[in-house]
Amino acid sequence: MPSVKASEPHNRKRQRSEAKPETDFSRQPTAKRQKLKDHQRHQTPSSFWDNLSRQWLTRRTLREFDRRTVWPAVLVPPYRTGEENIDLAKLKRFARHGGPSLGDIRGSNRAQRPSNWAEINERLAQLRPSLSPSQFSEAVFETFQQTNEDALTENTVMSKAFPIIAGTADITSQEHLYFGNLKHLTDGSIMKAKPDFYDGARPAELNTQVREQLSEYIEPSAKKNAPCLPNFFTEAKGPDGSAPVCELQAMYDGAMGARGVHELRSYVGQETPFDNKAYTITSTYHYSGLLTIYTTHPTASESPTNPTEYRIIQLNSFAMTGNPETFRQGAGALRNARDWAKEKREELIAAANGKVPDAEYSDLVSSTQSFTSQPSKEPTRPESETSADELALDADTFTSSSRRAPVGARTKPPPPVSSNQRSKKTRRVNNRSGTGSGGSQVI
Template sequence: MSPEKTAPRNRKRQLPTKAEPTTDSLQPPTAKRRKLENQQRHRTPSSFWDNLSRQWLTPRALREFDRRTVWPAAPVPSNRIGKENIHLAGLKRFARHGGPSLGSLRAYPEPGTTTLSHQTMNSSQSGSRKRARTGRESDTSSKTRRTSAYDGGFEQHLIDHNVYPEGYGGFSNLREPHNCEEIHARLAIPRASLSPSRFSREDFWNFKEKNQDALTENKVMSKVFPIIAGTCDIPSQENLLFGNLKDLTDGSITKAKPDFFDGTRPAELHRQIRADLDPYIVPSTNTTAPCVPNFFTEGKGADGSSAVCKRQALYDGALGARGVHELRSYIDGGKSYDNNAYTITSTYHGGTGDLTIYSTHPTPSNDPQNPIEYRMTQLDGWKMTRAPDTFRQGATALRNARDWAQEKRKELIAAANGKALNPESSELDSSTHSFMSPSTNGIIDQESDTSTDELTLESAPHAGSSDRIPVGSRKDSPLKVSSSRSVTRSSARASGDGRK
């Protein structure tokens, strides 16, 4: 009797079988899934489009239209002949003899052009693969640009919420801030650091070279803008998301993120004031960042859009003007409007070399839903790459604007701190004109119609709309309160107080 045959033994070590992956197990998302999730996370809310008074034809609007449109399902083809009914031997014989004639088909290439068509197709596919690999488009192809949240729809949204850009509703002195001439005179005061002896023609050519080499927005703001803004002891920050501020409109637009802004160190403002006005004057969740920002700059590279830059400045300026308005209302014990501007914004385009300075101020509105209007006003503009004198004028204005904005912050913060420390004291009126002049030890004559020098305003408050002090035309004249009383300034402040 022969022994039973047994199956050959597997000498290899048996590995334990892996359990089938369950749907509950966490798997890294695919690139396509991550892209879809990112698009959903950053998609503009539907309420943004529903509440626009006017729809603009932008890439974002087209994507929203596609999202809301229900496209009909593709028709299902009718059932074809079953495989069992196909005579495979006959089909193969038919194919060996050349198959059906394609000569009657439309758009079928003529004999002899097949090779050329094949080469063209391969060239097109090669170009597509090259663009996918290098990220560059050919000269003849249409360029796909990145879309921005700061498009025409964004500007329309701000207008619908009473935030008006430069020139909206026509140009009129009624829409300008009452202290517009005062700001103009302050911006024009010469600075010693920009005199021809200290900023030479060679320095100007060096600036032009750096501006030419700065192709991106980051390079413009890190290499070019500091030359214009100079160096001074003013708390500032760059590219900081304003994530702590209360929404300016209905919450359907992106949070502001200025390229550059000036503010005040939080320690200089009373803790109770910061707590009470936190969503208006403390822009970031980082409590060490400057607060009460009222000077902003938005920049763009050579290929950047100047229209987008201006819309960003409009948004920044409205947030800054709202914070200053809330601080003034805290001082006065109520809503106060003096139609004066305390907020400055500026834009710089590296491709064109254009520097533009704006002011933003609040005014009362008749709209019960939006009781405050914010208006943007252009103060001046310069072609910084044109000539050394033009550069000096623009840089002088920007540096003076930073100093002026800091002076206004200090005035308001000093008054607010006094109010917080002495809550029982009498409230200041809406113009905050009861400040003492440091040199005369008395209140500035509010009925005076003589000239003033803006350099003395660092320790004096700003007068209201009804008691403004007119500014003289001479930039180098001392402050004259009346014919028999004058305030002198130090030579350091007359030359730009030592700031670069």
């Protein structure tokens, strides 16, 4: 019996030791251990790496880099190609040679410059008295430098630093207005523009009929008092903003503005709406002090789905925080650009208004003519010895009273004039004409 009792614990201990290797990960095959490590390594979410302000060159960083760049399979070509059977070999060869040209989007080719390029540059280079050394001193420039340095957000850049550059002018403008009323420039997948700053015309300056007909091209907002026909824009970025993004936003703004000008020129009836001239200017300003000015103009496209293309060309750039002279050049160019854009708006609006008669004025003239042509209900009176000046005075009195009376209203005949009153009136008129009181003068 004792021997039996002594053997039972030994058997139980041996059974536990035999079962231990089943849970010992160190003795698992190499492939299984590697799979477990890979699984543990991939537990780190992608957001962890995306939110890091700085990524150190470690093994984990390199593995994450490999996971994102090497491991994914070859991407399927996008559906926008319109090709059902795609030759991947040709597509890869096409990509290795640079892919499609984006020159028409960036506007980098000098051959795409507008035909009024020299005119615009000459206008932007004109000197402005408000920026002369006597008016804009070095102390004022240092104040601008400090203001620009203290602007830590995009809104502060636009509200504090940019107004010093733009100056004060009698130009209708608006800031941070969402262009929700304008028709989509693309297929609707891109958000509508919301420029940081733009110049436009007062809605009352353009004929109502024209505004209603071209509303989705020239009226940015459903608010009827918002400036219409915008053709000058500014996009700005603060310290954390991206300069390339700022440029893309300016390109989008400029295309919207150039399209509106193009539609209004087509309405006026220009024989060649694609005259290769620019009527729209955009600008960008970065917290670093870089001011860049562009032109945007439409050109005919060979694509049947997109008949119009819009090209943005850089005019010039200025380091506004460098020294007073570069500031004067940049601020002068921007202010001259705003004036030039306003002049082009006014010329186009005048031409558009000339194509449409004033409906209210036409109605008023027709109503007045119908009223004065009605037969008079006054009894016929014999000819009097009154002068022609007196008759003219009576006619003026009647006309002025008819303007005040509503159209179609009945007017009471004038009270009869006694001989004494008529003689007094005749003498008064004769005294005015310088003939004296002895007789009347007939013209």
